[in-house]
Amino acid sequence: MVSPHCGVREPRRPRPGSHGQIEGYAVGFEGTALPKSVTEETVVSVRHYTDRLFAFRLTRPATFRFRSGEFIMLGLMVEGKPLLRAYSIASPSWDEGLDFYSIKVSDGPLTSRLQSIGVDDGVLLGKKPTGTLVLDALKPGKTLYFLSTGTGIAPFASLVREPEVYERFDRVILTHTCRHVADLAYGQDLTAAVMDDPLVGEEAREKLTYYPSITREPYAREGRITHLIDSGQMFEELGTTPFDPAHDRVMICGSMDMLKDCCERAEAAGLEEGSNARPGDYVYEKAFVS
Numbered sequence: 001m002v003s004p005h006c007g008v009r010e011p012r013r014p015r016p017g018s019h020g021q022i023e024g025y026a027v028g029f030e031g032t033a034l035p036k037s038v039t040e041e042t043v044v045s046v047r048h049y050t051d052r053l054f055a056f057r058l059t060r061p062a063t064f065r066f067r068s069g070e071f072i073m074l075g076l077m078v079e080g081k082p083l084l085r086a087y088s089i090a091s092p093s094w095d096e097g098l099d100f101y102s103i104k105v106s107d108g109p110l111t112s113r114l115q116s117i118g119v120d121d122g123v124l125l126g127k128k129p130t131g132t133l134v135l136d137a138l139k140p141g142k143t144l145y146f147l148s149t150g151t152g153i154a155p156f157a158s159l160v161r162e163p164e165v166y167e168r169f170d171r172v173i174l175t176h177t178c179r180h181v182a183d184l185a186y187g188q189d190l191t192a193a194v195m196d197d198p199l200v201g202e203e204a205r206e207k208l209t210y211y212p213s214i215t216r217e218p219y220a221r222e223g224r225i226t227h228l229i230d231s232g233q234m235f236e237e238l239g240t241t242p243f244d245p246a247h248d249r250v251m252i253c254g255s256m257d258m259l260k261d262c263c264e265r266a267e268a269a270g271l272e273e274g275s276n277a278r279p280g281d282y283v284y285e286k287a288f289v290s
């Protein structure tokens with residue numbers, strides 16, 4: 001297990017000065033031309049959880065609007081060109097900064113570089129947030145399940161701090177399944193912080209349940225979420241009943257296989273997929289593309 005360490009580092013890159021304009025581009029990132037589809041934001045903090053997982057916070061442009069649960073394109077200039085990837089915004093829509101939770105893929109074009117960012121560095125941020133993991137895509141209900149694996153917890157880190165979640169639902173369940181115990185640290189910190197949050201803490205303490213499980217080493221709760229659903233263990237431990245379209249709503253975020261298996265279970269229980277245009281009982285989004 002790798003010990004997590006907080007990284008509040010010295011600035012390694014001067015902030016770009018006044019931004020000139022050339023056609024279709026703004027000038028930033030040490031004078032490099034930026035496409036107009038992005039802004040350059042500043043890293044406010046970085047925290048490394050394991051050798052494969054880290055979180056960081058960026059400044060938020062005053063004009064940047066999004067709905068809690070959405071994702072955005074994010075990246076770095078590499079050899080004079082923007083290298084962008086989809087990232088779920090892990091902070092709520094009301095927050096003054098933008099939080100992200102990231103994998104580190106050693107040979108990944110973006111994250112092999114992104115993992116080295118430090119405070120005051122520049123990161124490219126897209127201007128058009130989008131996504132299906134939004135409250136608008138769900139019909140009213142009583143219990144809201146957030147099912148996540150790995151970095152798929154990121155959109156739910158946004159939603160568990162969204163006051164409307166607690167206005168609309170009596171119970172909110174955040175499940176997070178990872179291979180190793182160390183991979184749970186982000187979710188554990190997150191839920192502890194939510195319970196103490198001045199805006200949503202009181203409601204979260206009453207309504208939010210964090211439900212972690214581990215698949216590749218011993219832990220208090222072991223097994224994939226699909227297994228915990230199929231065996232009935234999850235419902236029994238939570239004091240709820242198997243998914244029911246009459247009152248349950250489900251949001252799912254993980255690998256393609258996890259999405260497929262969880263969506264099958266939602267469908268088998270009679271839940272209908274929702275969308276921005278047509279709210280339903282469950283929605284899902286890829287945590288990454290395999």
Ligand SMILES: Cc1cc2nc3c(=O)[nH]c(=O)nc-3n(C[C@H](O)[C@H](O)[C@H](O)COP(=O)(O)OP(=O)(O)OC[C@H]3O[C@@H](n4cnc5c(N)ncnc54)[C@H](O)[C@@H]3O)c2cc1C
Nearest residue numbers: 085086087088101102103108109110111151154287288290
């Ligand atoms: C809608 C959407 C939202 C996303 N949100 C996030 C997010 O919040 N945080 C995040 O870390 N990534 C997220 N991703 C994945 C992200 O877009 C990149 O794939 C990731 O940053 C790696 O980029 P890369 O260029 O280093 O490697 P890539 O070439 O993009 O990926 C290389 C390989 O690494 C693996 N991989 C990539 N991302 C992950 C991951 N998150 N977890 C496990 N394995 C992975 C896959 O096997 C992939 O084929 C999201 C993807 C989508 C489609």
Ligand SMILES: NC(=O)c1ccc[n+]([C@@H]2O[C@H](COP(=O)([O-])OP(=O)(O)OC[C@H]3O[C@@H](n4cnc5c(N)ncnc54)[C@H](OP(=O)(O)O)[C@@H]3O)[C@@H](O)[C@H]2O)c1
Nearest residue numbers: 149150151177178179214215216224225226255257258261
């Ligand atoms: N996490 C690591 O330590 C690690 C290390 C080296 C390389 N990688 C690579 O990185 C990629 C992503 O790894 P990751 O751990 O972030 O994500 P992942 O492989 O999606 O695993 C995250 C969690 O989801 C579970 N899961 C996988 N498929 C599922 C399904 N169909 N239904 C329900 N649950 C499911 C896993 O259980 P299982 O354990 O049972 O699969 C694990 O607990 C993988 O392709 C892997 O090759 C990961």
